[in-house]
Structures are given as structure tokens and as C-alpha cells.
Amino acid sequence: AQSVTQLGSHVSVSEGALVLLRCNYSSSVPPYLFWYVQYPNQGLQLLLKYTSAATLVKGINGFEAEFKKSETSFHLTKPSAHMSDAAEYFCAVSKGDKIIFGKGTRLHILP
Amino acid sequence: DARVTQTPRHKVTEMGQEVTMRCQPILGHNTVFWYRQTMMQGLELLAYFRNRAPLDDSGMPKDRFSAEMPDATLATLKIQPSEPRDSAVYFCASAGEADTQYFGPGTRLTVL
Numbered sequence: 001a002q003s004v005t006q007l008g009s010h011v012s013v014s015e016g017a018l019v020l021l022r023c024n025y026s027s028s029v030p031p032y033l034f035w036y037v038q039y040p041n042q043g044l045q046l047l048l049k050y051t052s053a054a055t056l057v058k059g060i061n062g063f064e065a066e067f068k069k070s071e072t073s074f075h076l077t078k079p080s081a082h083m084s085d086a087a088e089y090f091c092a093v094s095k096g097d098k099i100i101f102g103k104g105t106r107l108h109i110l111p
Numbered sequence: 112d113a114r115v116t117q118t119p120r121h122k123v124t125e126m127g128q129e130v131t132m133r134c135q136p137i138l139g140h141n142t143v144f145w146y147r148q149t150m151m152q153g154l155e156l157l158a159y160f161r162n163r164a165p166l167d168d169s170g171m172p173k174d175r176f177s178a179e180m181p182d183a184t185l186a187t188l189k190i191q192p193s194e195p196r197d198s199a200v201y202f203c204a205s206a207g208e209a210d211t212q213y214f215g216p217g218t219r220l221t222v223l
Contacts, residue, residue: 032210043115043202043214044154090154094210097142097166101154 002027002095004074006102014110019063019078021105023091026072032094033074035065036101039087047089050074061085083109113137115205115215123221129191132218134203135184143186144212145171145178146202154202160186193222 007022025031032051036044048059055067065076074091086109091102116135124130136143144159158168163180171178175194180186190197200219204212 034211036214041219043216044204045214046211049211097159097161097206097210098144098156099210099212103153 002031002093002100004033004091004093004100004102006089006091006105008105009103010106010108012108012110013081015083016080019076019081019085019107021076021089021091021107023065023074023076023102024072025074025091025093027093033065033067034090034092034094034099035059035063035074035076036090036092037061037087038090038104044090047076081107081109083111085109115203115213117201117203117215117218119218120216121219121221123223124193125223126194127192128222129189130193130197130220130222132188132201132203132220134186134188134205134215136186136203136205137207137213138184140205140207140213141183142206143180144204144206145186145188146204147199148202148217149199157188157201190220193220195222198222 004025035047038044048057050057050067058064063078088104088106090104092099118133142161145157147155157171158178160180177189200217202217203215206212
């Protein structure tokens with residue numbers, strides 16, 4: 001059954017430092033994988049999507065994620081954190097018509 | 112700039128009252144999802160429709176919740192009667208052929 005596990009419900013990084021948010025998936029078939037971001041009092045916004053065209057996926061706001069089949073991972077990274085990146089991030093995997101979301105990781109940016 | 116819209120954005124009501132939330136999906140999207148988000152449970156799928164037909168409502172409490180799509184531009188989620196445990200943010204999302212779901216801003220519901 002398809003599912004995702006996000007490691008760390010809270011992650012804190014200093015402004016300008018590398019952002020790394022971890023996600024591992026389980027899927028019996030090659031999946032579609034997503035990262036969504038939710039800013040306070042807003043809906044979820046698509047950051048990027050993996051559809052097997054390329055293992056390194058570039059998204060909006062300088063984020064990217066790498067699909068690693070051998071590790072069943074789809075970690076999200078950004079080279080340099082900005083204060084505006086403070087938000088909750090959700091990893092997700094497709095399951096037919098549906099998307100199965102992880103429990104989310106709240107990213108805190110330290111000045 | 113196409114986007115999903117939801118009304119109302121905020122709703123405060125008393126226990127026992129009927130609540131109706133509305134969603135306008137992105138024009139041309141044929142799949143509509145309703146989610147509920149709480150601190151305790153996270154994001155839960157309540158129901159979804161394709162081409163206005165309900166495909167799965169297994170996540171929805173059947174006794175008090177109902178979801179419909181009167182037409183392709185409107186989806187509704189109704190709670191009757193509402194209870195304090197229904198307090199949450201309710202999101203609508205729509206998708207076209209490419210599987211990606213686009214979320215609305217949500218309706219924050221408080222049941223007193």
C-alpha cells in the first residue's frame with residue numbers, strides 16, 4: 001500500500017543554511033510523488049512533482065527534490081533558507097485518483 | 112490565474128446548527144476532493160468526485176456529513192447537525208487529467 005513517512009515533525013535551520021526535509025515512501029508500483037507547502041492560514045500549494053521523467057525535480061521558490069529508488073526516498077532540499085520559507089511541508093504519494101499525504105514537517109527559520 | 116475558491120473562509124456556529132461550505136473548482140477540472148485538517152489528525156480525505164459523481168466518501172461520517180456537486184462549477188459539503196468535534200479547517204481541491212491537486216484557501220469552522 002502506498003504511504004509516506006516524513007522524518008521530523010519540526011525542523012529548525014538558520015537563515016542562509018541548507019534546508020533538508022526527509023521523506024520516505026512505500027509503493028508497490030512506480031509512484032508519483034509530491035511536495036506541498038502550507039503557509040499559515042492558507043491552503044496547500046504544490047512545490048514540485050515527480051513523475052519519473054527525471055530523478056531530480058526542481059520546484060518553485062528554489063526547492064528541489066531527488067527521487068532515489070534504492071533508498072525509497074524523496075527528500076526536499078534548498079541550498080539557502082530564507083525567512084519566508086517558514087511553513088509546513090507535506091510529502092505525498094499518488095494512490096490511484098487520490099494523494100496520500102504525510103503528517104507534515106514544520107520548518108522554522110532562525111535569524 | 113485559475114484557482115480554487117471556497118466560501119465562507121471562516122464560520123462560527125453553535126452546536127446543532129447546519130453548516131454548508133462551498134467550493135468552486137478550477138474551470139475544466141473534473142475531480143474534486145474534500146479534506147479536513149486538524150492538529151490531532153492532520154489532513155484527512157473526506158470524499159471526492161469525478162465528473163460530479165461521488166467516487167469515495169468513506170472518510171466522511173455518514174450520519175451528519177453530506178457532499179454533493181450540483182453542477183461542474185460547485186461542490187458543497189454540509190454538516191447537519193454540527194458538533195464541536197467538527198471544528199477544523201475544511202479544504203477543497205480540484206484536479207484535471209494530470210493528477211496534481213490544487214487546493215483552495217480553506218474554510219475554518221468553529222462549532223461552539
